[in-house]
Amino acid sequence: MSDAPPREFFLWRLFCLVRGHGCALGVDDYEAMRLALRAGFGWASPTALRNLCGALWAKSRQERAIVEALFDELGVEHWTLPDVERRTIEVASPASTKAPSSVRAVELPRTAPTVRETPKKGGGLPSVPFGGLAGGASGMLLLPQYPLRYREVAQACRRLRRTFRDGPRTELDVDATIEARCRRGVAGPPVLVPRRRNAARLLVLVDREGSMAPFHPFLNDVCDAIQRSAGLARVSLFYFRNCPTSGADDVVLDALSDDLEPLLDPILPLIAPHDEGTIFEDRQMLQPRPLATVLEEEAVSGSVLLITDAGAARGRYDVTRLLETVAFMKRLRALDARHAWLNPVPRERWSGTTAGHIARYAPMFPLDRWGMRNAIDALRGARVRLERPV
């Protein structure tokens, strides 16, 4: 053996890599891997070891693909056992349950197994001297890491509840039963009430195309997360371009001053509610629905979540767009719907744009973990401090 420091076991390296790629693993899982190796699993070939890693450390198809890709990148080609010595260990027979022996009669290697990692031919480049790691030939493993993850969306949306009792009567109401018993004086059947259900409905309107095009993969992820994990009675998802409404009456804008960036505050009471416009059911924006109908169906006494950059992506301030938005908000208020806005652009870039102005009138939050929670809190009815509520 040379004087080089002992290399760390390559499975530990793999474990750290898998952890770094987002799989939730702990020391227990590494111990389970060692236990499985002691039990004799995974020694037959590199493929068997690969399957073992996938079975123990991955908990979904996506994670399994990650684990297998990282394993392949390590480039384990020869997974051999040197001379092994059989140790005779008393095997606890199933009949004697008191026997304490728990070690399986497996061939235990006397020395550590040699793993020959053949370095790939790199076309004349000098070999890189870290740990003998063979260069991965399978290409790069790219994983998206968005500011807002599936789990965080699920945890936030789970707080949106409007419980009511509906359905078959399956739960025992103890107080009512006792009260009925006292009233009647004789034992009677128990009083059952239906289970609590979540009647919260959420209408999600997502801005699409144009300045929102860079955020499409991120928003697709977030919308899928809301739809799959929210546990609400109903989640409706629609797409719009720039602004859900169009054609609001802009005569009132004549009363504004001639500033480059006029505030709408003076004419705010004059803006009429407006809900004419077209929104789309699909991501390609090919199946239109009139906004007014959708609002009547989904938003009455419900919650509306709007995800849009509101001009912050390009840094523009458009008075007409702000006017349309305020008219839309007034209509939502007339329908007794709570609304919250989420902006994928960070808060620092909102000032001087339409988004900054909308944030003065309505609760608008950046699209990250805290923003999502605050938005759902706003939809639950929590008070949000606004400069000029509509």
Add this chain to the structure above:
Amino acid sequence: MTRHRIDITPPLTEEAFFGQEVRQIEDTQKGSVSPENPPTREVAREPYLPDNKLLEAVNLAIALGRPLLLQGDPGCGKTRLAFAVAYALGLPLEECHVKSTARAQDLLYTYDAVNRLYDAQLGDKAPRDAAGNPTSSDPSNYVRLGPLGRAIVRAHHGRRSVVLIDEVDKADLDFPNDLLWELDRLEFQVAECPSMRYSAGDDPSMRPILFVTHNEEKALPTAFLRRCVYHYIELDEDPERLKQILLLHEVKDEKLALKAAEVLKRLRALDLTKKPSLSELIDWAGYLSAMNVAPEDLDTVPYRGALLKQAEDLQVVESAFGASSATGLRRP
């Protein structure tokens, strides 16, 4: 606690799945578990052809004492695996089909408080047990064990069982979270009757074997996933392999089985919203075999209602294979 000890019973092999046609295995239909000499019943063999990766995963789960989490398309054989493994090992199978109203505690035991209240009110007319005491004085008379509870009690008495928790994602999110302690330690205590404590003991070979199937409708909590060994059951479209599986079921004709497998492969290559799965193939081939359909007739995909369940898919298949010649009437 036996989590960190390996079960040293010999691993399962494929031959174990092809034993005798019928075996005598302990009866699980009764609500209680007798300490010794349990009643047995005849259990028919479950036709199942596992592949090597699946066998490795099952052996790994048994050796480490962790539940095996199975995912896969509907109809690929997740639930039937538990039946097949229970038969192969000659162990009783406890099934738990989870509903959306399920609570984790029902898996261990249910306590009938209402009946106890009624019996307590009856006074002289109350039912009495063998010793002459009224049954309402002893809460253990009103405790009914659930599937996992029975398995742990059986392990307490020194016998092993297999537990199937089917479609675990149908229940609330609290359901898997409430099971974590019991799955870790395999012991429980009835809260209403503290004298009833059961534990699976220290012997790793007595640990109940757990199968958990998951339909991927909801995401499971990571604390639960961490304790499981994971396996995804893929459908192997190789016609030879599917032919072997069909021969295990009621399809007698080898040529018919092979042709049915090839037709399935062609159907799955089309752009369908719901591709036909293995269980639908088995049903379809079984019907074709019973109707004595010739293998050449399968090119028109007769009786396609058994394979395709959506109107759009039927249209796609009609444009690819032509209209079906079979009307569903029995041939003379």
